[in-house]
Amino acid sequence: MEHDNNNDPLVIGGSVLQSRLFVGTGKYGSDAVIPEVCRASGSQVITVALRRVDMRAATGNVMQHIPKHMRLLPNTSGARDAEEAVRIARLARAAGCGNWIKIEVISDSRYLLPDGYQTARATEILAKEGFVVLPYMNPDLYVARDLENAGAAAVMPLGAPIGTNRGLRTKEMIGILIEEIGVPIVVDAGIGRPSEACEAMEMGADACLVNTAIATAGDPVAMAMAFGAAVRAGRQAFLAKAGPVLCGGADASSPLTGFLGEA
Numbered sequence: 001m002e003h004d005n006n007n008d009p010l011v012i013g014g015s016v017l018q019s020r021l022f023v024g025t026g027k028y029g030s031d032a033v034i035p036e037v038c039r040a041s042g043s044q045v046i047t048v049a050l051r052r053v054d055m056r057a058a059t060g061n062v063m064q065h066i067p068k069h070m071r072l073l074p075n076t077s078g079a080r081d082a083e084e085a086v087r088i089a090r091l092a093r094a095a096g097c098g099n100w101i102k103i104e105v106i107s108d109s110r111y112l113l114p115d116g117y118q119t120a121r122a123t124e125i126l127a128k129e130g131f132v133v134l135p136y137m138n139p140d141l142y143v144a145r146d147l148e149n150a151g152a153a154a155v156m157p158l159g160a161p162i163g164t165n166r167g168l169r170t171k172e173m174i175g176i177l178i179e180e181i182g183v184p185i186v187v188d189a190g191i192g193r194p195s196e197a198c199e200a201m202e203m204g205a206d207a208c209l210v211n212t213a214i215a216t217a218g219d220p221v222a223m224a225m226a227f228g229a230a231v232r233a234g235r236q237a238f239l240a241k242a243g244p245v246l247c248g249g250a251d252a253s254s255p256l257t258g259f260l261g262e263a
Contacts, residue, residue, distance in 0.1 A: 008239065010206055012184055013100065013132030013153040015071065019044045020201065021231040022073065022186065023224065024211025025062050027163075033220055034065040041224035042232075046070045047102055047209065049077040050092045073134065075102035082121035089126050101126060102156065103135040112162045116143035120150050127151025136188055139173035144181050154183050156209065159200065160190025163212045167196040171203070178204040194223075194230035201234025202242070 010017040022045040025034060038046065046066055066072065074092040079085035082105060089101040103126070105118040119135045120143065126133050132153045137143055139157035147155050157174050160166035167190060168174070178185050184206035191197050197208045210227050217223035 008235070010184065012134070015132075017044050017071070017207075019228070019231075020207040020235055021197070021228050022047065022188075022207060022209035023214060024048075024209065025066070026211055027215035028220060031062050031065045034062070035067050036221045037214060037224040038067050038070055040221045041214070041228040043224075043228065044069070044071055045073050045209075047073040047075050047211070050074045050088050050095075050097070051078050071100065072097050073100050073102050074098075075136075076104045076122075077106075079103075079105050079122075080107040081105060081115075082118045082125070085118070085122040086125050089122075089131060090129075093131070099130060100132045100134065103133060114138060114158070116140060116146070119143070120146040123147050123152050124150035127153075134186065139170045139177055141173075141176055141180055144177050148181055148183050152183055154186050154206070155181060156186045156188035158189035159187050159196070160192075162189040164190055165192025165213050165216070166190050167192050168199055171199075174200065174205065175203055194226040197227055198230040198234035198237075201231055202237045204238050207231070 010020050019042045021041055021043045023037060023041055023043045025046060025048045028034060048062060074097045076085040076088040079088055085103050085105050092101060093099055103119050103122050105115045105122060106112050107115055114136050116137060119137060123133045123135050127150060133151060134154045134156055135147050135152050136156045144155050157177055160169040174187060186207040186209055187200040187205045188209040191208060191210050192213045197210060200208055208231055214220050214223045214227060
């Protein structure tokens with residue numbers, strides 16, 4: 001029987017989502033492809049860097065290409081400490097982008113790794129102000145607990161450095177978060193292939209955010225469709241509970257008796 005997403009919703013900050021794939025708005029050859037990516041992926045959540053948003057611009061504004069039904073997840077890309085992230089979040093809400101915010105605090109310009117301490121500080125401030133906070137983070141258990149205690153509605157551990165398409169390099173660490181953290185786990189950054197998103201979902205991740213792998217594909221719309229199917233398949237496999245793995249020998253799938261009239 002095919003899995004029914006309507007009976008397995010993802011709930012974040014009190015909002016019910018039927019799709020477990022989040023998409024982004026960066027790196028497309030043309031922003032005009034974004035509506036087709038949203039349609040093909042089935043996603044309901046899209047992230048956008050506030051620094052790309054110009055509400056006053058009549059043309060050339062990425063917001064003009066985001067379908068109305070999408071949940072907007074503005075991010076604080078460009079913030080180097082908690083104070084800058086908080087300021088960007090407040091600007092996003094004042095600009096009409098809603099109260100969901102993805103916290104990105106990055107001061108390292110080479111590897112673009114998130115600062116856990118500054119991210120937790122920003123999360124605590126914004127959660128108290130009523131934001132639904134989804135912080136981008138290294139998959140570190142202590143940082144994840146700090147973020148959960150600070151009021152994060154979900155945590156977003158990276159699979160590999162952002163924009164690299166290297167896949168689930170942090171698989172074991174993400175597995176620990178899945179076991180130990182009480183808020184949804186949204187794997188973000190590094191996923192380059194639909195099979196990797198499927199693997200994350202099979203492990204028990206609650207959702208994946210994919211931007212670069214879709215935007216830089218030869219056919220972004222077709223890749224968006226592939227990621228949508230992969231995330232659904234991975235979730236279905238997780239719920240189905242995979243069979244045991246044998247460490248030695250073999251176990252025939254058919255009886256080894258009864259050959260050609262054997263008694």
